[in-house]
Amino acid sequence: MAVCDYQPGLEGIPAAQSQVSYVNGQEGVLEYRGVAIEELADRSSFLETSYLLIWGQLPTAEELAAFEHEITYHRRVKYRIRDMMKCFPESGHPMDALQASAAALGLFYSRRNLQDPAYIRAAVVRLLAKIPTMVAAFQHIRKGNDPVPPRDDLSYADNFLYMLNEQQPDPFFARIFDVCLILHAEHTMNASTFSARVTASTLTDPYAIVASAVGTLGGPLHGGANEEVIAMLEEIGSVEKVVPFVDERIARKAKFMGFGHRVYKVKDPRATILQKLVDEMVARYGSDRYYDIARELETVLADRLGDKGIYPNVDFYSGLIYRRFGIPTDLFTPIFAISRVSGWLAHWKEQLETNRIYRPTQIYVGQHHQPFIPMEKR
Template sequence: MELRKGLEDIAVKETSITYIDGELGRLYYRGYSIFDLAEFSNFEETAYLIWYGKLPNREELSEIREKLASKRELPPSVTKYLMEIKKDSNPMDVLRTAVSMLGVEDTDNSSIMEKSISITSKIPTIIAYFLRLRRGEDIVHPDESLSHAENFYYMVNGKRPSDLESKAMNAALILHMDHEMNASTFACLVVASTLSDIYSSVVAGISALKGPLHGGANSEALKQFMEIGDKEKAEEYVLSKLTKGERLMGFGHRIYKTYDPRAKILKGYAEGITKEKGIYNLYEVAQKVEEVGVKYLGSKGIYPNVDFYSGLVFYSLGFDADMFPTIFASARVVGWTAHVMEYLRNNRLIRPKAIYVGEIGRKYVPIDDRQ
């Protein structure tokens, strides 16, 4: 039996959701280029595309908008939990528990699609409530008249976004919505394949996304830029990190051996929005880290990934650095649930093998006779 560490190059399902060309740095949702979707689409339209496989017509778009907008408020037990939980808790732990609680509260027999829409609708509310409560601010209830992205911004900042903020928020969420068989999506599928429920799958996805090798890298990337502080110090910082054998966060990818196309798009937003917010120096640091990182790692196919510039955009939109992975989850839940639904149409229990390298036939020794 062949051992494939990290399951590299192993396919677990056929999919018509997302296609990645890791050599050319291209990404498509349902056949549409990410460059077009980030430029022209919005959260609701792309979520519909990923879930249903086609762009919605006007009627379908207004129906999905209305569904997403009408399900944002949380059950009282979840709001109470957010009010009472320790304010220094890790936001991904808080989100994971809150989504699990949503599962306990959901006792109706609606379809996985309806439940997926409901979870997607509520995750921004969980994030924004916790963010404001831990800052000692009053929660801002969702506003049904606003789009998904605008309402998310509004619940965090207590005011409506500018045009640039709204565009950046939509694009950032679209760019995080799906990415084929990444670690968190696979975690969702493992759970779904046992015929467990969709809340349990999403909780598994959040748990896997939390790690710094996956969705947690966006916070770490921004922390790097803040620690460097000045673009003149970037080269020394990167070199010292690499010499110590540490990883440059926001760099490298299992599939992309070139620039991640999402990073290219986010870089453009990061440049514009950091300028508007008066933190352009952080963007300049990031740009220098990119230049130096590519100089030393590019020959190994290690380039900026989605997490490299996203933090600058999220930070400019009013989110705290440790909250970034939760924003990632708020978008990726669309991909997680779409992959679960696609997999369940042709389910088979996921049960790989391990190659046993231990001993067999050992003699049981009573405890008093053991060394």
């Protein structure tokens, strides 16, 4: 390979052939298995969408009922995992707690038989079922409280919000949260999905794969961006300060968290859906200063940077929704992970079908023929 072939970050270089999802960044199109994200957000549920992503087709009523039943049955986690989480430092970030907990699942379900469809299905069910439980559990444990056990009579979204707040959520909130999970479930070969596929290509267990993807998702340039959005809005402080804030950051070429995307050159279709959800929340429950600042910021940036394709992405409005739910900021990215597990598992299954271990090359730019210097002369 010649030096001129090098692309920092592998930008634009295909790493796999996939049928899981499709993005057209020029036209703002996102499809899961060929189904438009707008259709899924309007007509599907997160578990139905997860079934579509992982098994490749929309389930029948009987298939979906069986899938939901299995996930409901497996929501609880081993007490030893809860005990392990009680040893985590209270100041630890929930993403670090989730990565460790996801990896620990492999200790309890380590029978690795990647040729067995029953093993694959059991791993899919356990990860989808237990990741939300572990996220909610750590939130209570770090406050010195026992976790709230899951309820079998609640849906996936309702149950997570219940475990988090020990209060059954408003059905309106639960539906919005379920749509948020759908929108974050999959997005082609992003950093965490690439991490998942590389780990999967070694034929390790799926719990290690999810743990590696969680670690990748935690960075502020990936899943952590929605946390930074709220911090940015807090820094702005008021609608009147939006214009000077924008002008100052443009002058020093600083980034605006929640704006711009490596793929989309128009507004992220997920952001469009989320904005409508935020508007529905405001119409029902009233506005707040974060919402007002966010809308003004979008307007000003569209005027200043719209011609450069700098539009809101999925992180911009999701943080506003989660904050309105009363969810702590540092749980935003773990919630992203709850959703993205379905996408990671879909890519895991696809990787297994025609597996070849990832082994990219490098371009060496160091020195040659250097002498070994004795210790006394260094």
